[in-house]
Amino acid sequence: TKKEETPDGGATALTAAQVKVALVPGGAHPYFQPWKDAGGKAKTDFAFGDVTFNETAGWDQTKQNDVLTSLAAQGYNAFGIFGVAPESINSTFENLKKQGFHVGSLASCPAGDKNLADFCLSTDVQEAAYKAARAAVDAMGGAGNLVHLTGNKVDSNTQRRIAGVQKAVDETGGKVKLLDTITDIDKDLQTAQKAVADLLAAKGSQVNAIVTTAYNPAVAAAGGVKQAKLPIKVIAIDDDPTIIAGIKAGEVAATVLQNPVGQAYVGSYALVKLSEGCTMATPGVIIDSGSFVVTTANVATYDNDRAAKTDSLKSDFDSKYLTCAK
Amino acid sequence: MKQEETTPEQRPPARLPLWANPRIGLVVLLIALIALFTTLRPAFLNTQLTLVPMQADISVYAVVGLSQLAVLSLGHMNMAVGRMAAMSAFASGLLHDRLDAPLLVALAGGLAVGALLGALAGLVISRTGVNSFVVTLALDFALIGLVSLLYATFTDGVAFNGLPAGMSALRTDTFADYCAGDVCGPEIPLLAPIALIAVLGVGLLFRWSRVGREVLMTGANAKAAELSGIPVRWRVVQAHALSGLLAGLAGFLLSANNGSFSAGVGDGFLLPSFLAPVLGGTLLVGGAVSVLGTVLGTAITQVIYKGLNLLQFQVDELKLYIGLVLLAALSLDRLRHVLAERRGVPA
Amino acid sequence: MLLAEGLTKSFPGVRALDGATLRLAAGSVHALLGENGAGKSTLVKILTGVYRPDAGRVVLDGRDVHFGGPLEALHAGIGVVHQERNLVPEFSIAENIALQHLPNRLGMVDRNRMRAEARRCLGLLDLDLDPDTRVAELSVAQAQLVEIAKALSVDTRVLLLDEPTASLTGDEADRLYAIVRKLTATGHAVVLVSHKLEEVFAVADTVTVLRDGRSVAEAQPLAGYTRDEIVDLMVGRAYASVELTARTVDRTATPALELAGLSTRHGHRDVSLTVARGEILGLYGLVGAGRTELAKALLGLDEITGGEVRVHGAPVRIRDVGQALRRHRIGYVPEDRKGEGLFLEQPITRNVGVTVWRRLARFGLIPDRAERDVVAEYTRLLGIRAASPAQLAGQLSGGNQQKVSLAKWLAASCDILIVDEPTVGIDVRTKAAFHELIARLAGQGMAILLISSDLPEIVTLADRIAVMGDAAVRGELANDRDYDAVSQRVIRLIHAAPVPA
Amino acid sequence: MTSTVEKTTRAATAPAAPPSRLRRTVRTSEFTLATLAVIGFVALTLTTDGNMLSAGTLAAFFRFLAVPMIIGLAQMVVLAIGQMNLSVGVLTGFCAMVAAWAMLEAGLPAPLAVLAALLLGAAVGLGNGLLVVFTRINAFIVTLATMTIIDGLRYGVNGPGTYQDYSAGLEELGQASLLGLPVVFLIACAVAAMVWFFFARTVPGRHLLASGGSPFAARLSGVSNDRSIVLAHALSGLLAGVAAVLTLAQSGSVNATIGDDLLLPSFAAPIIGGVALAGGVVSVLGTSLAAFIVRLVDVAQAQFAINRRWVDLIVGAVVLGVVLSGAIRAKLSRRSS
Numbered sequence A: 001t002k003k004e005e006t007p008d009g010g011a012t013a014l015t016a017a018q019v020k021v022a023l024v025p026g027g028a029h030p031y032f033q034p035w036k037d038a039g040g041k042a043k044t045d046f047a048f049g050d051v052t053f054n055e056t057a058g059w060d061q062t063k064q065n066d067v068l069t070s071l072a073a074q075g076y077n078a079f080g081i082f083g084v085a086p087e088s089i090n091s092t093f094e095n096l097k098k099q100g101f102h103v104g105s106l107a108s109c110p111a112g113d114k115n116l117a118d119f120c121l122s123t124d125v126q127e128a129a130y131k132a133a134r135a136a137v138d139a140m141g142g143a144g145n146l147v148h149l150t151g152n153k154v155d156s157n158t159q160r161r162i163a164g165v166q167k168a169v170d171e172t173g174g175k176v177k178l179l180d181t182i183t184d185i186d187k188d189l190q191t192a193q194k195a196v197a198d199l200l201a202a203k204g205s206q207v208n209a210i211v212t213t214a215y216n217p218a219v220a221a222a223g224g225v226k227q228a229k230l231p232i233k234v235i236a237i238d239d240d241p242t243i244i245a246g247i248k249a250g251e252v253a254a255t256v257l258q259n260p261v262g263q264a265y266v267g268s269y270a271l272v273k274l275s276e277g278c279t280m281a282t283p284g285v286i287i288d289s290g291s292f293v294v295t296t297a298n299v300a301t302y303d304n305d306r307a308a309k310t311d312s313l314k315s316d317f318d319s320k321y322l323t324c325a326k
Numbered sequence B: 001m002k003q004e005e006t007t008p009e010q011r012p013p014a015r016l017p018l019w020a021n022p023r024i025g026l027v028v029l030l031i032a033l034i035a036l037f038t039t040l041r042p043a044f045l046n047t048q049l050t051l052v053p054m055q056a057d058i059s060v061y062a063v064v065g066l067s068q069l070a071v072l073s074l075g076h077m078n079m080a081v082g083r084m085a086a087m088s089a090f091a092s093g094l095l096h097d098r099l100d101a102p103l104l105v106a107l108a109g110g111l112a113v114g115a116l117l118g119a120l121a122g123l124v125i126s127r128t129g130v131n132s133f134v135v136t137l138a139l140d141f142a143l144i145g146l147v148s149l150l151y152a153t154f155t156d157g158v159a160f161n162g163l164p165a166g167m168s169a170l171r172t173d174t175f176a177d178y179c180a181g182d183v184c185g186p187e188i189p190l191l192a193p194i195a196l197i198a199v200l201g202v203g204l205l206f207r208w209s210r211v212g213r214e215v216l217m218t219g220a221n222a223k224a225a226e227l228s229g230i231p232v233r234w235r236v237v238q239a240h241a242l243s244g245l246l247a248g249l250a251g252f253l254l255s256a257n258n259g260s261f262s263a264g265v266g267d268g269f270l271l272p273s274f275l276a277p278v279l280g281g282t283l284l285v286g287g288a289v290s291v292l293g294t295v296l297g298t299a300i301t302q303v304i305y306k307g308l309n310l311l312q313f314q315v316d317e318l319k320l321y322i323g324l325v326l327l328a329a330l331s332l333d334r335l336r337h338v339l340a341e342r343r344g345v346p347a
Numbered sequence C: 001m002l003l004a005e006g007l008t009k010s011f012p013g014v015r016a017l018d019g020a021t022l023r024l025a026a027g028s029v030h031a032l033l034g035e036n037g038a039g040k041s042t043l044v045k046i047l048t049g050v051y052r053p054d055a056g057r058v059v060l061d062g063r064d065v066h067f068g069g070p071l072e073a074l075h076a077g078i079g080v081v082h083q084e085r086n087l088v089p090e091f092s093i094a095e096n097i098a099l100q101h102l103p104n105r106l107g108m109v110d111r112n113r114m115r116a117e118a119r120r121c122l123g124l125l126d127l128d129l130d131p132d133t134r135v136a137e138l139s140v141a142q143a144q145l146v147e148i149a150k151a152l153s154v155d156t157r158v159l160l161l162d163e164p165t166a167s168l169t170g171d172e173a174d175r176l177y178a179i180v181r182k183l184t185a186t187g188h189a190v191v192l193v194s195h196k197l198e199e200v201f202a203v204a205d206t207v208t209v210l211r212d213g214r215s216v217a218e219a220q221p222l223a224g225y226t227r228d229e230i231v232d233l234m235v236g237r238a239y240a241s242v243e244l245t246a247r248t249v250d251r252t253a254t255p256a257l258e259l260a261g262l263s264t265r266h267g268h269r270d271v272s273l274t275v276a277r278g279e280i281l282g283l284y285g286l287v288g289a290g291r292t293e294l295a296k297a298l299l300g301l302d303e304i305t306g307g308e309v310r311v312h313g314a315p316v317r318i319r320d321v322g323q324a325l326r327r328h329r330i331g332y333v334p335e336d337r338k339g340e341g342l343f344l345e346q347p348i349t350r351n352v353g354v355t356v357w358r359r360l361a362r363f364g365l366i367p368d369r370a371e372r373d374v375v376a377e378y379t380r381l382l383g384i385r386a387a388s389p390a391q392l393a394g395q396l397s398g399g400n401q402q403k404v405s406l407a408k409w410l411a412a413s414c415d416i417l418i419v420d421e422p423t424v425g426i427d428v429r430t431k432a433a434f435h436e437l438i439a440r441l442a443g444q445g446m447a448i449l450l451i452s453s454d455l456p457e458i459v460t461l462a463d464r465i466a467v468m469g470d471a472a473v474r475g476e477l478a479n480d481r482d483y484d485a486v487s488q489r490v491i492r493l494i495h496a497a498p499v500p501a
Numbered sequence D: 001m002t003s004t005v006e007k008t009t010r011a012a013t014a015p016a017a018p019p020s021r022l023r024r025t026v027r028t029s030e031f032t033l034a035t036l037a038v039i040g041f042v043a044l045t046l047t048t049d050g051n052m053l054s055a056g057t058l059a060a061f062f063r064f065l066a067v068p069m070i071i072g073l074a075q076m077v078v079l080a081i082g083q084m085n086l087s088v089g090v091l092t093g094f095c096a097m098v099a100a101w102a103m104l105e106a107g108l109p110a111p112l113a114v115l116a117a118l119l120l121g122a123a124v125g126l127g128n129g130l131l132v133v134f135t136r137i138n139a140f141i142v143t144l145a146t147m148t149i150i151d152g153l154r155y156g157v158n159g160p161g162t163y164q165d166y167s168a169g170l171e172e173l174g175q176a177s178l179l180g181l182p183v184v185f186l187i188a189c190a191v192a193a194m195v196w197f198f199f200a201r202t203v204p205g206r207h208l209l210a211s212g213g214s215p216f217a218a219r220l221s222g223v224s225n226d227r228s229i230v231l232a233h234a235l236s237g238l239l240a241g242v243a244a245v246l247t248l249a250q251s252g253s254v255n256a257t258i259g260d261d262l263l264l265p266s267f268a269a270p271i272i273g274g275v276a277l278a279g280g281v282v283s284v285l286g287t288s289l290a291a292f293i294v295r296l297v298d299v300a301q302a303q304f305a306i307n308r309r310w311v312d313l314i315v316g317a318v319v320l321g322v323v324l325s326g327a328i329r330a331k332l333s334r335r336s337s
């Protein structure tokens, strides 16, 4: 047997109506819920064929790959994907591209320096963690002890978050001390609650602020600090109703928002454009979808900033990232 | 002392009716499921998007199932299959990353690590007589910690970047990509023959080889095995080592399939590892295994999974239906068994 | 009072009962006899609601009864001691005895009443055991007695005893039969299943004989039969007790197996025995004398702390059974055939073949045909009755199971064979066949160490008899095959004052 | 705590013969565990300069001990008949979610919702038991399948969202203390005592153990093994329901991830506690003490900021160690007797 060169899957241009976009998160998580509506809105606005939202991947790369090929077999031909495993998601992208599909890496970029998707539209997690830690430093008045709660340590995004927090702490020149970084407590709420309770019991009196960069720890920290009645500032993540309620009630000092709506909406837009024959000016470009610090001061208005960012992202795609022969 | 008589009351066992053969039952179920899903979603027969990835998945999980089967033969369990796979994948990755080992060397190193871990578990079990469930569960706990500590120490993230040459071909290529003249191979991923070798090897082991049979006898009655001159402890170690080895192979195949040696390899191995052999008719009590059944069991679970995916169920419904279909399949098999028993044929 | 008529019961591949009938009168001891696998235990199990018959009816006091489970039979007044041990090891004696009707108040166990009840039942058997002892700590014989006490704990009108004395000493058996007589005197009916015909003739009034699942004698007065007539009925043809051919043993040659001053961790002291080629050494002793443990220590399963083992004159250290087999050609047929001798859930082929795989294997693989030939040879040689070689060992009757357990050692062509209680629970004909076989093996030059608690068996077979008590050899005597004289000397050895340690 | 410790210790040693009662007590695995627990606790108190004994730390310690204890017992009940229940964890989460839903969206008052959670747990457990009995499929496999199903249902209640502020009363109960000990923990102790009583003293409990220890003997004594199996699974489900209620009370917020980390600990506690996987032996005290020890490791981790991965490694090593020491002890005692 000898090998025969396979021609690269040269994608043929489609009309908007032929484009069927699939938005695939890594699994069920509150963060992705806005994708559903944003995808729907994009479909109406940009008049493309169809959009679906499928969160059945269950945080398992093998299952996600399975879901993706199933969707492809169902006729979906453009994919916005949150890769379960950033370290191996490039292979998945490569597979899909080989079939001639367009792929956007949404809300998370592959690990390493290479991105084999057409583009990556994601929160710069290191930047977001940095902002969150900054907010924490501000909330505790520039000096004191900080604790960082986050998710799966065996995940490159977690490593970036840890780096972001460290950077903010380093910038205080020793005035703020990072007391502890607790990882692996995002898998379920109870573990997070237990970890927070134990933390507060052990060092509650020393801690001045807690910065969380994962969902369950954020919920647990807000609740735990409230129950323990300690003067600790909690910096949460995202805008799940429970957290926004916490901000309004003053239990949460600040939260750092990402831009899931923008990711899904603009991501879908770009995918449609690519399918219609546009190309990326820089294939694999990494685009920050923005992160926003919300405190009691702007809790009523933060969504406007975010909408503005989404608009600017879209026009950036038109002007900078895409080259369309028209 | 010539006594050739068999009493007339003892009827020779009736010939096995087709439906009473458990393997045939599984094949029928498999065909029925495929027919069902194809009717509902014709895309089920799409070569590139359904059949080829499904074959790759079946290859990986059949080996996972065999890994569990290796110790089920003893009536033991290996709760650490996933983590043994992860350790093995780490070893392969490290070999390639640090020593620039080629594909086969990396694979061999990984398999060796898997086999050693399995042997360790087997050694503890056979020396102390503690239940295998407990020992491997504890080992799993210990390895969860170890795997990520190792990745944290030896990589800057959670995976080795870079694969040995040829490994991505295992993921992307099928035999159809290789042609001799005008004749190209079938649309079968390159992973499949590796799994097939494992299947044949394990089948041969348990059916014809002395060691395999002695493992089975140990599973059937350890006391009697010892009193029949079988080196029981050594067989326990060997079976667990085989389990570790196959876990390592599964880890390698999954790494090839996913495209990296990472700490997450093997996370989802535990449940499928039990499902496939059990669906295939291997008992949890030891003494009997079905290798072919395990492959069929894997195929059935993957078909169910793929089919339900194509039907685009949401998370909750998907899980619900998988559970229900499994229960139904198991109950059907059970029903077949009962019917066979009633007719007086051993099944 | 109890009539079971036309009972039929099939198991996969086997018809255990085929229209058997049992008629029971109040106030009598009724013997239920038959060869291994004749269906006695199955009949007992049907009468006590464990199995449901495929056909036939059970009539109790003129009314048809159908037992859905053991408890219903018990409530109908039928108590039983099954052939297999059926106690919960982790429970106390008291609780085991009371398990079928735990005395309770509002769903809570009344432990005092339970204990008192247990003491009463143990008292019936003159047993001095603490009711709070866990059953797991009891010896086989004690557990058997507890099981009998359990059956006596309920006031049943019909008591079924399935080989109750298999692991009891004569003394204990006598006590049991005294109670049996007391019971029958008060109008109870007792069914006794036993292979010990001496006992049966001493105790029973009437007899039913089963053969191949059919009753060939129904509720006949036992007095009308001689022992030989009963055996003929069981066997189905005229049965002549075997005359074993005389053997001569060359005592000048190096003994095949020699224990010199052996002590073990288990507590054996200074045990010295020799077995020559072609010789049968009978090792007699009461249950618990430590003979099984001696054999196991010999095979490397227990630690030897002193002394020496010599095989064909050469001192050896045996680490495990495999080594004993391969290097020294020693085989061991264990006493507990279900637990240690057989793989119940495996086919006969595997059970017999297990010791010869190493020899048959080519490149580590075993050709099916070679294995089949070996197995066929030995099933034929031993007359193992099975539907097919693929039948599971667990589905065979006791005697055939024992044959399978022996067959694997013959297949492995051993020089030295240790046989532990080979004929417990085995019927007369099979037993005779076994005796013939063992004698023949010795005649062919095999050295045989025969461990048995059955004195007639030892006297029939052994060339010399060693008597063991309290883990030490009490004495050795030549066997001149004169039962009365030999047994007297053996009993005297047993009751001699133990050697001070 | 002390009251249950005493009671169960006495129970464990009561049947011992008078002359060697002390020696037997010392040899039980419960005694080893109790010693280990005390040593661990004292060591932690010393190394944290007494922080361990501060009210806050103690409260947190015991509050989060309640659920592991109960979930260990939920597994133990099934282990008693020689089976396993893989669905305990997800069932706890499912019951918690349904109860929260009942309070927030169906407007049920808290006591009714609590009752609903308990009933739901028992009903699902009953379903497991019936499936095992009627299909005769290994319980490991049956509960594997039902685990998948319940996992789906658990997610179905509220998707990925979190329920909060469902009942002020329940949350107050979760924070309340009595005699310096959290009420949730006291409830767990009371439940443990009931489980002990069930196995030690009641007829169904003894029957269940007989079925586990020796099914055939139990059957011949008129004990229905099927009933024992169904009862054990139902009880296991009920205890999962109790764990759900305790979770609701102590945590104040629940979502579909509740229960994910309970499966392995549910095995760890009874196994370390000396419960035989083969069935027939239970140890309520051992299971509770094992949960206590695992909790000590948790707290030590927080106190000394140990990497969680080390904790897994340590727990694994501890389980192996306990198991090995048990095997060695058994060997030694066999040798000495």
Ligand SMILES: Nc1ncnc2c1ncn2[C@@H]1O[C@H](COP(=O)(O)OP(=O)(O)OP(=O)(O)O)[C@@H](O)[C@H]1O
Residues within 6 Å of the ligand: C011, C012, C014, C015, C016, C034, C035, C036, C037, C038, C039, C040, C041, C042, C043, C083, C394, C395, C396, C397, C398, C399, C425, C426, C427
């Ligand atoms: N559970 C079972 N499954 C299959 N076959 C069985 C079962 N129980 C008994 N048999 C078969 O039924 C037949 C009768 O067995 P049974 O135990 O009644 O004999 P028995 O007369 O009690 O023999 P023994 O004297 O050896 O105890 C035997 O051939 C046996 O192999």
Ligand SMILES: Nc1ncnc2c1ncn2[C@@H]1O[C@H](COP(=O)(O)OP(=O)(O)OP(=O)(O)O)[C@@H](O)[C@H]1O
Residues within 6 Å of the ligand: C139, C140, C142, C285, C286, C287, C288, C289, C290, C291, C292, C293, C335, C421, C451, C452, C453
């Ligand atoms: N009544 C008893 N109390 C305590 N230990 C006992 C008792 N009976 C037996 N044992 C122990 O169990 C061991 C094994 O007993 P077992 O009956 O197997 O001995 P054995 O001489 O081999 O008997 P057998 O005559 O059945 O071959 C004994 O050596 C003894 O240590």
Ligand SMILES: [Mg+2]
Residues within 6 Å of the ligand: C040, C041, C042, C083
């Ligand atoms: Mg019998």
Ligand SMILES: [Mg+2]
Residues within 6 Å of the ligand: C288, C291, C292, C293, C335, C420
């Ligand atoms: Mg013996």
